[in-house]
Amino acid sequence: MxxxxxxxxxxxxxxxxxxxxxxxxxxxxxxxxxxxxxxxxxxxxxxxxxxxxxxxxxxxxxxxxxxxxxxxxxxxxxxxxxxxxxxxxxxxxxxxxxxxxxxxxxxxxxxxxxxxxxxxxxxxxxxxxxxxxLNTIEKEVERGNLAQAIQQCDKLLAGNHKKVRTHLLKMRAELATLVGDFDTGRRIYTEILRERDLPWARLGLGVIQFQAGDFAGAAAYFEELLHVHPMFLEGYDWLSKVYEAEDKLHEVQEVVNQAVDLSPQSILRQKKLAETADKIGNVEVAEKAYKAAVSLGKNSIYKSCSDFTNLAKLYARTHAEDDALKTLALMRKEFREDPEAELRATTLEAELHQNSGNSEQAGLCLQKALLLHQQLGGNTPKDLQLDIARGCFLQDKAGQAEAILGGLIKTHIDDDQFLDDVRRMQSSVGMANHSEDLIQNTKRALVATNNKGVSLYKQGKFKEAMALFEQAIASMPDNKTIIINMLKITLHDLKANGIDEEKLLRAQALFKKARQIQIDRHKLGNLQMEFSNLLRQYHEGAKI
Structure with a gap:
């Protein structure tokens, strides 16, 4: 050897x-x-x-x-x-x-x-x-240099690397899908399947259909994949994404449940199963999955105080107040000195006291929760802000509830799943459709802002367009649509009006923001590819 x-x-x-x-x-x-x-x-x-x-x-x-x-x-x-x-x-x-x-x-x-x-x-x-x-390809992908990654992949495929040819083809197909080159992705996956029935190649074809917006076609690919390869867990994850996009929550629960049965140690799938079952009112499945997530989280990087409070909220809704309080006590023990955990516990305690008729204690807990929320600043998770708004509605503090809700809707107006959570919350406090006008008005305002920004740019008024979007981002800091449009305009300006250091830094900052707010990497892929090419041109020009 x-x-x-x-x-x-x-x-x-x-x-x-x-x-x-x-x-x-x-x-x-x-x-x-x-x-x-x-x-x-x-x-x-x-x-x-x-x-x-x-x-x-x-x-x-x-x-x-x-x-x-x-x-x-x-x-x-x-x-x-x-x-x-x-x-x-x-x-x-x-x-x-x-x-x-x-x-x-x-x-x-x-x-x-x-x-x-x-x-x-x-x-x-x-x-x-x-x-x-393959190390060089991986590095370029991580850096966002997708053009260089594809170039390096093609170079290696042209060489005599038989032992890693399949790995290279897989990477090349994934890169093609990432940058929106669906024809190349389909061609590679189809060629692979002609040689050998590999489950990840079937999966890749389904992912392309999903990214192209053909949910029915994607579902057909994933369903056939799982029929042939029932142990391929990623197939269940993607099929659940399709059903979620189609708002078929019962189907989502069924598919995730099948995956959990195969691999019960997956904390992320247990969380997904619990949240989905909770939304459709399947208390038994939700409770079991929340308990599994809490248990699996003990030694996991994915451990979260929200798993404890979600279980406690389920107990509260089923009038098992003692179990809810025990769960909160356990959470405080597991997350000592954690301001988010304390805020989650205090917010739910306010509702528990309200339900038991102890209005004075409920008021004190809500007051404490609002203070903790203020201290956290912009770091309070959106689901927790929604819980605080719910608590305010329950205690007839409509003004404070509306202020929180207004900010949430503006910031997450392009997140349809979260807007559905807002609607469910309001229905639960007897205020169905209460925020529908605000949601629709905010959507119209966002469309108007985008249209005006694009129009300004087409008129050659780049600075005015960017100023408009910067103003919009100030009031909607996590709005994905605005960030993507800012990226598109910035990249177009780089291509049309020349590359300089300031513009490149602006684009890099926008890509960093996009990753922070978790914009789907496939939505960024083509933009990242363009930026990668521009960076290469800039550095090559600097060498001359």
Whole structure:
């Protein structure tokens, strides 16, 4: 076996000392010389925060605390591992749910115990070679240089890289879809399927239909995918997205429930199942899923105080006040000194006291909640602001409720799902259609602002157009439509009137804002591609 690990930094994460020693000895036979060990998930993350590892060999079951899947999820979320890092999950248990859960987090490999040095060598050599070759593409994608990523991908596809050809084709098809080049994406996925029935290629065709707005066509692809490959979890996620876009919440619940049955350790799907079941009034399913999310969150990067309060709110609606209060007490214990958790608890306590007829205590809790909301400034999550507005309506503080609601509607006027949440909230306090005029007027005002801004730009009044949008953003800071239009105008100005440093910085700031407010990356893909090309032209011009 050739020396593939000399000079590579390696982390072994294993709670049993004898197994750590066995793996270490295997690595020594492969010429490894830089080995670090961790006996649990927390120590593994600490080690990763200090060293940029080339290889992580992580056991799935690590005893009390985080498991291997949670370590990988947190390492990615916190950017503790780079593109070059090969992350292998090792496990002895082979139950379908555990394997699916481990693979759901997309490690580079899944290695079953027992294994020998030869088997480990094969996995490491394959992944280190692939990572080294594809690393440049991954870096360009992360930087937003999609034109360079596509160019590099095409260059590698033209070369003789048979071992990674399928990986390259997958990346090229995904990049094509991301930038709106649906014809290229379809062509690549179709060619792949002619050679071999790979579930991700079927998925890719469905994603293209979804991004093109053909929900019926997308659903057909995803349904057929799951018929042929019922264990392919991403298919359930995308099919649920289709149904959600069509406002078919019962179908969403059914599909997510199927995925949860296959992989019950997925906290994000449990959250989705709970929220969907809650919206359609399926109390039994919602309670079970909220409890699962709370339990799974104990050692997860996706742990959230909202899971506790959502469960408590469900108890409150079903007149199980004692269970609601116990859940809030547990949340305060888990999230000590967390202002958002305290605000969530206090807001719900106001409603619980109101329901029990204790108006004085309800008033004090609401007053405290409003003060905490003020202290959080613009950091209060939108769902929590909606709860506070609901509390104000219940205590006949309509003025304060309207102020909160008005800001929410203006900021999230292009989020139809959230507007439906607003409508549901108002129906729950006996005020159905109360904000419909405000919603429709705000939508009309947004359309008028966009039309006026585009018109000003077409007249050559770039500064006036941008000033108009900047003014709109001041009152609607998280409005996705305005940010996208500002990006379009900025990029058009760069192409039509020349590139300079100030304009490039403005575009970069807008892309950063777009990511912060979580604009769908597919909506940004084509714009990012344009900007990537402009950046390349600018840097090439600077070299001349």
């Amino acid at each position: 050739k020396p593939i690990l000399a000079g590579k930094s390696i982390l072994i994460v294993e709670d049993y000392p004898t197994m750590r020693k066995a793996i270490r000895n295997m690595l020594y036979t492969l010429d490894a010389d830089l080995i670090t060990e961790a006996d649990n998930g927390e120590n593994a993350l600490l080690a990763m925060s200090k060293t940029n590892f080339d290889v992580v060999l992580c056991d799935y079951n690590l005893g009390p605390g985080k498991n291997g899947q949670q370590v990988l999820e947190e390492a990615r979320q916190q950017k503790l591992i780079g593109y070059h890092c090969v992350f292998i999950i090792i496990a002895s248990e082979q139950s379908a749910s555990m394997v699916l859960g481990a693979m759901d987090s997309k490690p580079d490999e899944y290695l079953a115990k027992p294994f020998n040095a030869q088997q480990l060598f094969v996995r490491l050599e394959r992944n280190l070679s692939r990572k080294a070759l």
